[in-house]
Amino acid sequence: MKIRTFSDAMREQFGTKVYRLSLTAGTTCPNRDGTCGTGGCTFCSAGGSGDFAAPLLPIREQVAAAKRRVDGKFPASIPPGSRRYLAYFQAYTSTYGDPETLGKIFREAASIPEICGLSVATRPDCLPDRMVEILSKINREKPVFVELGLQTIHEITAKRVNRGYPLPVFEDACRRLSAAGLPVVVHVILGLPGETEEMMLDTVRYLAGHRPPVSGVKLQLLHVLRGTEMGREYERHPFPLFTMEEYTDLVVRCLQSLPPEMVIHRMTGDGPKRLLIAPLWSGDKKRVMNLLSRKIAAAER
Numbered sequence: 001m002k003i004r005t006f007s008d009a010m011r012e013q014f015g016t017k018v019y020r021l022s023l024t025a026g027t028t029c030p031n032r033d034g035t036c037g038t039g040g041c042t043f044c045s046a047g048g049s050g051d052f053a054a055p056l057l058p059i060r061e062q063v064a065a066a067k068r069r070v071d072g073k074f075p076a077s078i079p080p081g082s083r084r085y086l087a088y089f090q091a092y093t094s095t096y097g098d099p100e101t102l103g104k105i106f107r108e109a110a111s112i113p114e115i116c117g118l119s120v121a122t123r124p125d126c127l128p129d130r131m132v133e134i135l136s137k138i139n140r141e142k143p144v145f146v147e148l149g150l151q152t153i154h155e156i157t158a159k160r161v162n163r164g165y166p167l168p169v170f171e172d173a174c175r176r177l178s179a180a181g182l183p184v185v186v187h188v189i190l191g192l193p194g195e196t197e198e199m200m201l202d203t204v205r206y207l208a209g210h211r212p213p214v215s216g217v218k219l220q221l222l223h224v225l226r227g228t229e230m231g232r233e234y235e236r237h238p239f240p241l242f243t244m245e246e247y248t249d250l251v252v253r254c255l256q257s258l259p260p261e262m263v264i265h266r267m268t269g270d271g272p273k274r275l276l277i278a279p280l281w282s283g284d285k286k287r288v289m290n291l292l293s294r295k296i297a298a299a300e301r
């Protein structure tokens with residue numbers, strides 16, 4: 001097994017380390033405001049899965065503030081002048097709104113010289129043709145990765161977590177994005193209640209064989225967070241969650257099921273610690289990553 005991480009892929013594409021800057025386009029979410037649902041996905045925190053995103057400021061100010069944070073966190077690595085950054089529109093549903101207004105925000109981010117590309121996180125039911133066209137135009141200048149929150153292919157789980165759209169909607173979005181030349185990155189949550197490991201692997205295998213191909217995947221551990229519907233459900237009736245050993249074993253099995261060219265954007269999760277109810281071991285990301293690295297190295301031998 002050989003894996004290609006986000007960091008590897010960025011180095012291949014840009015010749016240097018690329019840092020993500022978490023930004024917000026000021027959008028909300030149709031699964032919260034009643035357009036396609038209310039209450040949101042049951043695992044999603046009030047920050048709309050963008051708990052680290054910058055507050056709503058003009059985009060250049062957001063980029064400057066996010067850069068200061070990133071440069072402060074990684075001071076000793078690559079000198080700030082030669083760093084490259086990916087503008088990551090992470091909070092809520094980043095394409096939910098007027099395509100022209102959002103396009104202006106995305107274009108402005110792409111026009112900043114140190115920004116080497118964009119990553120736009122959204123739902124597959126929020127990609128009207130005009131939005132796809134705008135993203136595709138920007139993609140001709142600088143790469144635009146479109147991240148889709150699929151989480152699972154199983155309708156029974158999708159209903160249980162109130163995802164708010166069925167699988168064919170994802171397939172249609174993938175087809176249209178791919179036809180427009182936009183690389184698709186898919187979010188998968190491992191550990192959703194009611195799912196067996198085989199069901200989670202089904203989702204990963206589905207993505208492995210997907211046509212048109214998806215370019216990358218984000219594997220995320222389910223974080224049960226305070227203030228979410230799932231947090232309340234868990235506190236009323238705790239459901240089984242992975243131990244660190246089980247989770248890292250499953251991630252290795254997922255990686256073994258994916259084609260070597262697929263970019264692995266994430267293997268754990270980034271839930272805000274202050275909201276984390278469970279699993280508490282996931283708060284020690286360094287330990288999780290160390291264990292995972294050892295298991296991946298063993299599987300690669």
Ligand code: SF4
Nearest residue numbers: 029040041044048092
């Ligand atoms: S996960 Fe995404 S789609 Fe679901 S409620 Fe949160 S912001 Fe909306």
